[in-house]
Amino acid sequence: MEEQLSLKEKEQAEQAMIQQAFNELLDDYLHTKHRKRVEIITKAFNFANQAHRGIKRRSGEPYIMHPIAVAKIVCNEIGLGSTSICAALLHDVVEDTDYTVEDIENIFGHKIAQIVDGLTKISGGIFGDKASAQAENFKKLLLTMSDDIRVILIKIADRLHNMRTLGSMLPNKQYKIAGETLYIYAPLAHRLGLNKIKTELENLSFKYEHPEEYKAIEDKLKATAAERDKVFQEFTAPIRVELDKMGLKYHILARVKSIYSIWNKIQTKHVPFEEIYDILAVRIIFTPRNMDEELNDCFDIYVAISKIYKPHPDRLRDWVSHPKSNGYQALHVTLMANNGQWIEVQIRSQRMDDVAEQGFAAHWKYKEGGGSEDEGELEKWLHTIKEILDDPQPDAIDFLDNIKLGLFASEIFVFTPKGDLKTLPQNATALDFAFSLHTDIGCHCIGAKVNHKLVPMSHKLQSGDQVEILTSKSQRVQPEWESFVTTAKARVKIAAILRKEAKAYQKKGEETLAEFFKAEGIRPDEAAVNKLRCLHNFHTSDELLIAIGNGKLVLGEADKNAFKEKQGKSWKKLLTFSFGSGKDNNEKDGTASDDQSPSPSTEKINPKQILKLTEETISKDYVMADCCHPIPGDDVLGYIDENNRVIIHKRQCPVAAKLKSSYGNRIIATQWDTHKELSFLVTIYIKGIDAVGLLNEVTQVISRQLNVNIRKLDIETTDGIFEGRIQLYVHDVDDVRTICNNLKQIQNIKQVTRIED
Ligand code: MN
DSSP, X not given: OHHHHHHHHHHHHHHHXXXXXXXXXXXXXXXXXXXXOHHHXXXXXXXXXXXXXXXXXXXXXXXXXXXXXXXXXXXXXXXOOHHHHHHHHTTTHHHHSSOOHHHHHHHHOHHHHHHHHHHHHHHHHHHOSOGGGHHHHXXXXXXXXXXXXXXXXXXXHHHHHHHHTGGGSOHHHHHHHHHHIIIIIXXXXXXXXXXHHHHHHHHHHHHHHOHHHHHHXXXXXXXXXXXXXXXXXXXXXXXXXXXXXXXXXXEEEEEEXXXXXXXXXXXXXXXXXXXXOOSEEEEEEEXXXXXXXXXXXHHHHHHHHHTTSOBOTTOOEETTTSOOTTOOOOEEEEEEOTTSOEEEEEEEEHHHHHXXXXXXXXXXXXXXXXXXXXXXXXHHHHHHHHHHHHOOOSOHHHHHHHHHHHHHSOEXXXXXXXXXXXXXXXXXXXXXXXXXXXXXXXXXXXXXXXXXXEEOTTOBOOTTOBEEEEEOTTOOOOGGGGGTOOSHXXXXXXXXXXXXXHHHHHHHHHHHHHHHHHHHTOOOSHHHHHHHXXXXXXXXXXXXXXXXXXXXXXXXXXXXXXXXXXXXXXHHHHHHHHXXXXXXXXXXXXXXXXXXXXXXXXXXXXXTSOXXXXXXXXXXXXXXXXXXXXXXXXXXXXXXXXXXXXXXEETTOHHHHHHHHHSGGGEEEEEEOOOSOSOEEEEEEEEEEOOTTHHHHHHIIIIIISOOOEEEEEEEEETTEEEEEEXXXXXXXXXXXXXXHHHHHSTTEEEEEEOOO
8 A cells, every 4th residue: 555655656756857847848938039839839748748658768767858858959959949849749759659640640730740750760760770771761861851951950959868868878879879979960960050069969979988088188177277267367358348449249258179179189180188279269259239230340359359469360260251051150260369379269249159059040040030941051952962862873871971071071162253152062173063063064074264274173172262164065974083073962973974874885785796796606695705805804794895885895806716716625614714703703893792601600799798808709709900900998899790700999990980870780888808918019109309319218118118019110300300100019008008108208208199090
């Protein structure tokens, strides 16, 4: 009796907690500028609450707390309205309960049902169980997104909440989800202009993949906070005086570089935390005197503060007159503070700041009438994606790579001869530009005039170039063009045209060859084709047929003579040869090898367990990845390959990043359990001031003092600066740390780092 009562009490407490969370959401919503559609939101909540009743998340919380949290993000952090809030509350109902999209449509109408349907379709997707289908699902995700951008915005909110609560998942799931987040969702959030969410997603992924390094940077940031604050106060005091004189309403923020960005810089630039000078940036957010003066105010502020501090001549970034394609607008200027330190200042109006933090959704906020869809840059981008999707050719993984390239590359701006502005990714060539104008222009491109100078179509464009494309009717797409372009659109188009042409040539080649055989009275079988193939040194019979088809190979007397030899003798030879070469072809094509060679029959690995990497298993069962060379102590994970072998990668290895997002279900958590018996190769980079006997000191420290074997030593000295790469054998990261610390003791050595590659 008592038991039952307490159970009931528990449920009542739970319902009270749920109700309170929902009340908070409603309260937040009522503070926005959106229409006050409380009734339908309440209906959506009641429906979802009742549908998920009794179900718990892994953390033990009632399930409904998740949709409420997602709806809160959608409302507060992305700035969407009631339709999106309802869809967020309902987003897992169709996936996880017996209700259907039709049920949702009957109760909540077409729009909400359509968004929930989109979310349901992609929800199995990237988390799905069918590993190889994941990239394909990403495609679906984008397709759905182009129907209604709110699907992807809510999906990002869903992912953000899952990342915030990732701690209660199994470790192997954590890596998979963290990896996908970094590979797909953070770039997507960035592309949509959701900078705050992008930064949080990156930081959370990093925290789960490298907990210790995360903590180390976090601690250092805390330790240096007071000093940064002092610099900030001193630097901004005279700026405030100037802005007050201008009579502007403003506030100034200190913007601290994110932990993930700091780590990224440490990794790519090989500098220690102490030598990163752009940790602090300053942001001026002002309210324009009137909306028409917004841009002028930005430049006026720039002029005013440049009188106080010297601006860096090369570091003025004008995203005010030319917004980034994700909508970002601001004026960035780098000024020299009185202590000699360069500090970046970002000048934005309140509106620009909202756009920067909340992305495209903020545009709606400033639109008259509110809620209408925003056309423009985003639509153009979606249009490009759709064009690629309409072309069914490229395989899914390549597609993912193409998109990812597009998401990461930063943009350049170029002008058409008429002065229209076009956005292209960095490193885009004249040929990319041609394809961006029109496929027809791309196909017939013979070169370009950049700033009135003639250049080849492979010419790399720079921001500000004026580009005129030269075309010729007789021009055709060439295979080498694939290496001249960087945009996904151009690459996909070229590949499709080449494939189409190759097919046509091949068909023509088949016809020509059939005629040739008939005229010469030769039996048109595989052996005969192979004979010609060998004679002309082609790897595959397709290549032979294409060459005949496009006229590069004309069959002549020599070919006829080859068939006049005594056939009886050569038959056997040809047959065995053709068998052997057939196999060759397969390997060359790289088609999924059907090779059933006996794989090491390790027993089925259970991805839920945590693999212990011991001395014995490392040398017998596991393979250390060639790409990143992990050593004991590194943050690592395992990938189970087709042959059931476990490949060990560093968690930050780019190859592993791709595996995590494409084959998340084959990822297994691993833990080192070694005892300094095996040796691993690492490379250490040193830099310092050249001095007599320095090299000797370095080798002394390594081989005598620490008794470690050096495998290779590369030293270079330029203008008195000494740079070296030392390859040596160590047992684990502890060894590396000791060696680095000892090398740092040497007087003239200024920098010591392990090269992570
Ligand atoms: Mn969810």
